[in-house]
Amino acid sequence: MSVATHWGSFVAVVDSGRLVRIEPTSDDPSPSPIGPGMVTAADDSARVLRPAVRKGWLNGLPRAHDTARGEDAFVEVSWDDALTMVGDELRRVRSQHGDSAVFGGSYGWASAGAFHNAQGQLHRFLALGGGYTDSRNTYSTAALEVILPHVIGGHPWSYQSRMxxxxxxxxxxxxxxxxxxxxxxxxxxxxxxxxxxxxxxxxxxxxxxxxxxxxxxxxxxxxxxxxxxxxxxxxxxxxxxxxxxxxxxxxxxxxxxxxxxxxxxxxxxxxxxxxxxxxxxxxxxxxxxxxxxxxxxxxxxxxxxxxxxxxxxxxxxxxxxxxxxxxxxxxxxxxxxxxxxxxxxxxxxxxxxxxxxxxxGVAPGRPSVATIPAVSNPVLDFIPVARIADTLLHPGRTIDYDGHRLTLPELRLVYWCGGNPFHHHQDLHRLARAWQRPDTVVVHEAWWNTTAKFADIVLPVATGLERDDFAAGFSDPHLVAMPRVREPEGESRTDHQIFAALAARLGYEKEFTQSRSEIEWVRHLYEQTRDQLGDEAALPSFEDFWSSSTAELPALTGPFPGxxxxxxxxxxxxxxxxxxxxxxxFSEEINSFGYDDCAGHPTWFEPVEWLHADRADRFPLHLISNQPASRLHSQYDNGGHSLGSKIRGREPVTLNPSDAGSRGIETGMIVRVYNDRGSCLAGAVLSDDLMPGVVQLSTGAWWDPVRPGLSGTMDRHGNPNVLTADRPCSRLSQGPSALSALVEVELYEDPLPDVLAFTPPNLEH
Structure with missing residues (x-):
């Protein structure tokens, strides 16, 4: 069976309902090794098998300023009870605090698919229910998304068709x-x-x-x-x-x-x-x-x-x-x-x-492909995506953003699916403190990662291998069929099934589902795409597409605006x-904002943390927390390829030999990387591919704090965001500044703690 993912298309081999292996397709010239590693994680011990509720939340214990999230036990409950709790809590928060008190930003890549798009499903569900506070921009490109429309005009992503x-x-x-x-x-x-x-x-x-x-x-x-x-x-x-x-x-x-x-x-x-x-x-x-x-x-x-x-x-x-x-x-x-x-x-x-x-750079774009239809959000409030911790810690505070003044709303219920904030946000100890503030955190997850462990209600979801859909990549000239490879693990349900059941409890199931089953939705979106493209595209019938696995889209040739x-x-x-x-x-508009950290023309501003800063006397190495080669962000950190890259179970950190030598560090040794914000363990790799004074520790290792409720506690696994600063890059974009961080590295000589990142929390029945 065909398997379409963010990292390519593969063929899944299944025997008696069990996933045996995943192989690259024969026509992919440079297949990613992440795909075959998915087998390891498909039914590992970290899977969330049944709905679970944090014990303290279930017992009504105080949760606004405690440290129970992240270290509490969970109680497994029935789907009926779990859905009732989520529905009742949505009603209560909306009634007592207003629709803007519900946060549905739910930033993250989720998984491939036109219909089972986690953010699309969540936002549709919350918008039909009255609205929600959303997030704007991305952790990947927030500064770029805000500055380019001022400089070259157009939609923030239109530059991709103009270069x-x-x-x-x-x-x-x-x-x-x-x-x-x-x-x-x-x-x-x-x-x-x-x-x-x-x-x-x-x-x-x-x-x-x-x-x-x-x-x-x-x-x-x-x-x-x-x-x-x-x-x-x-x-x-x-x-x-x-x-x-x-x-x-x-x-x-x-x-x-x-x-x-x-x-x-x-x-x-x-x-x-x-x-x-x-x-x-x-x-x-x-x-x-x-x-x-x-x-x-x-x-x-x-x-x-x-x-x-x-x-x-x-x-x-x-x-x-x-x-x-x-x-x-x-x-x-x-x-x-x-x-x-x-x-x-x-x-x-x-x-x-x-x-x-x-x-x-591969193609300037692709024709529009139908996806789960969006619903207009009645709530106008939004936050810049990287300001979630600020919002939770300081509701009512006013911040600048792209020439506007935003008042941070008070968020009482956080609903997250299809993403992992404890991967992409900076200064995780600060985020953990902020995460204690809302009344309730609801998470859809397939595995007991850090975000699930820091939730109140965890609803188990099917993976991309366990549902029907079709993929349409950004600028990719193909549609790829995604028939389910296996049945959902445990009691997992798709995001759509969960939201449909909640919508039924809240009185708008028909509006949400439009009386279609999931496979009817998949067929509908494909046929809608086929109709939109017309005879020129000559897409095959849905039946032929579903059996042949792929269909080719017509190329876009322009001219492109701008x-x-x-x-x-x-x-x-x-x-x-x-x-x-x-x-x-020179932008008269940006100049009129009067920002002291973004002038009317390109300007050199000295970074807060860099190798020439006073802080470098104590922390003399610049941390590069770039994207990993072994996974997509934190996705499939429990997959075979990512696990195989670890050193004694820890994420690898690369140092220049001169920096390592002066610290008595050799390849394969476990080191402690630290600054004033936190510390983590990692496995040393020496390479002259890095200039002296720089260390590289990729993002995406599931955060594994020794004491989740203790601020500054050491991470056992190697997540660099215990070290990065939760500081906006400027008042213009409020984007993240993850790559402005100084650290020190030392040999770790104490007994090594076990890595528990992939171990479920204590579960009671």
């Missing part, structure tokens, strides 16, 4: 400069599902065509070895300074594209004054940038020359904006591309997020959707 695709780069480009690298491990994934991986082959095609690559990153392996990239190790969080030094060199040598800047941009004169030091007395030349970034003046000068004399493309990765003042490298990368002379030329100019998933090529040709005829109709090097 060069890999095949165009191979044909037209000579030089690619990648700020933040091009980590191929990230291209394993695609939101919504994936038929087959293409990024690696497309990158190889670029190299075979003679394209040269420059990797500006603290990590050499952020670019695949076959690209033969020039590595420029850069002090973390200083990409903006490097770009400013390059831009100053272009300006003073007259290498910049004056014609494009005059016709297609606004505000360059004001930005040039900043570069020259006329506004603050600091000249942003290559020597200034070298002192900050660690990249030599001569190297920056040479890079400025190459960018302006060759057909060039400036890439910026998502990682550089998950940091203090994360908007600045995104904004500055656009400005640098505009200055370099290749903006709006085929295969050249600017782009973001290449290789962050197997979609970006094209930089069209802008270059005639900015009056093809304006951008910005206030000026051009690229906003």
């Amino acid at each position: 060069p695709m890999w095949d165009e780069i191979a044909e037209n480009c000579e030089l690619v400069v990648a700020f933040g690298g091009l980590a191929l491990k990230n291209s394993q994934i695609n939101p919504g599902g994936l038929a087959r991986h293409q990024t690696q082959d497309l990158q190889r095609r670029c190299r075979a065509a003679g394209v040269r690559f420059v990797n500006v990153s603290p990590i050499r392996s952020d670019v695949a070895g076959f690209l033969d990239a020039e590595w420029l190790p850069v002090v973390p969080n200083t990409d903006t300074a490097a770009m400013l030094g390059i831009a100053h060199t272009m300006l003073v040598n007259g290498w910049h594209d004056e014609d494009f800047l005059r016709r297609c941009c606004v505000g360059f004169d004001r930005f040039a004054s900043y570069l020259l030091g006329e506004l603050d007395g600091v000249t942003k030349d290559a020597a200034w940038a070298a002192r900050i970034t660690g990249i030599s003046r001569d190297t920056l000068t040479d890079l400025a020359r190459r960018l302006t004399t060759q057909r060039s493309l400036i890439m910026v990765n998502y990682a550089v904006q998950r940091a203090d003042h994360g908007e600045q490298p995104i904004w500055m990368s656009v400005v640098l591309a505009a200055m370099a002379g290749s903006m709006g030329r085929p295969g050249c100019g600017w782009g973001a997020g290449y290789a962050t998933m197997d979609a970006t 094209s930089f090529e069209a802008l270059r040709s005639d900015p009056r005829r093809f304006p951008l959707p910005t206030p000026s109709g051009r690229i906003e090097i």
Whole structure:
């Protein structure tokens, strides 16, 4: 049977109802190893088998300021009792505190599928019930999502159809400069599902065509070895300074594209004054940038020359904006591309997020595919996604966000499904304190991960292997059938079944289900897609699609709104959707906000935590908490591939040999990584792929605190978010700043505690 996941399509082999193995499809040139590892987790001991309620909550014990969540026992109950409790609590909270007291942001990737989309199901259910407080933006790209509409206009994600695709780069480009690298491990994934991986082959095609690559990153392996990239190790969080030094060199040598800047941009004169030091007395030349970034003046000068004399493309990765003042490298990368002379030329100019998933740069988009229909939310309140702990701790506080003032609502019931806040949020000890505040936390989960252990009511859900659906990946030109491979484990139900049963109790089952069964919904959404695309797509009948496993969608060819090529040709005829109709090097709108941490043009702001900060005297290593190679975020950390990457059960942490040697650390040793916010154990790996002064510990290890109720307690497993700061990158986006964190590492010589991340809590019947 076909299995479509975020990390590719596979074939599942089942024997007598048990999942035996998962194999890559024969036509995937670069299959992800995550898929076969799913077998290990399918029915492991961490599965949630029956509805469970936290014992303290069930007994009515105080829960607003205690520490019971995360360390309490659970009582298994019947589905009828569990659904009654959830329905009654929704009624009570709405009646006593209003609909905005229900939080349904439920951020996370969930699993692939057009119908069984966890957030879509939850938001539809809560909206029909009266509304809910939602979250806005993503942990991955919050700063980018807010700044780009000001600079180039359009929807936050419209840039993906406006930047060069890999095949165009191979044909037209000579030089690619990648700020933040091009980590191929990230291209394993695609939101919504994936038929087959293409990024690696497309990158190889670029190299075979003679394209040269420059990797500006603290990590050499952020670019695949076959690209033969020039590595420029850069002090973390200083990409903006490097770009400013390059831009100053272009300006003073007259290498910049004056014609494009005059016709297609606004505000360059004001930005040039900043570069020259006329506004603050600091000249942003290559020597200034070298002192900050660690990249030599001569190297920056040479890079400025190459960018302006060759057909060039400036890439910026998502990682550089998950940091203090994360908007600045995104904004500055656009400005640098505009200055370099290749903006709006085929295969050249600017782009973001290449290789962050197997979609970006592969295709500019795909036709619209029908999904579970959304319902308008009657509640207008929302919070920036990374401000959930602030909201729980400080209801009523007012914060800035993109030119607006938001009042944080009082949340009394948190309803979460399809995500893991104890993976993606920063400063987990602070989140754990905040998580004690609401009256009730309801979670849909398949496994007893940290989020389930910190809930009050846990409802067991079927996995993507245990339900019918079809996948439609972002920019992926295929639909993939997803017939269930096996029956749900234990008493698990699908999210839709749970919400349908709750809607029946609350009086709106028909509105929620539209009187369709789940397979009828899947068929309906497929046929709706087929009708929308018409004869041109010639999609097969549902029966043929279901039996053949895949269907191909027609390619999108444009023209796409906001094209930089069209802008270059005639900015009056093809304006951008910005206030000026051009690229906003200086934004009057942002300037009018009066923020002290985001000016009207790209600006160098010193990070709160970086290697030149005073804090580095105590914590001299910069932590890079990047995406893992062995799983998707925290998904399938209990899968075979992720478990196989552990060192004595702990997440691996990579150090430069010079940093490890001075601390007496060798590969395979268990170390303690720590700062003032917390500490965790990890297994040491030594590599000169990291520049000295940097350590790398991927996100996604299930948090395993020794004492869940004790703030600052050590994590046994290696979750870096016990170390990262819950600090917004600026008042503009309120995005996360996970990659601005300093730590120290020491050899751990005490007896090793057992890892209990995959062990269920105490369960009573």
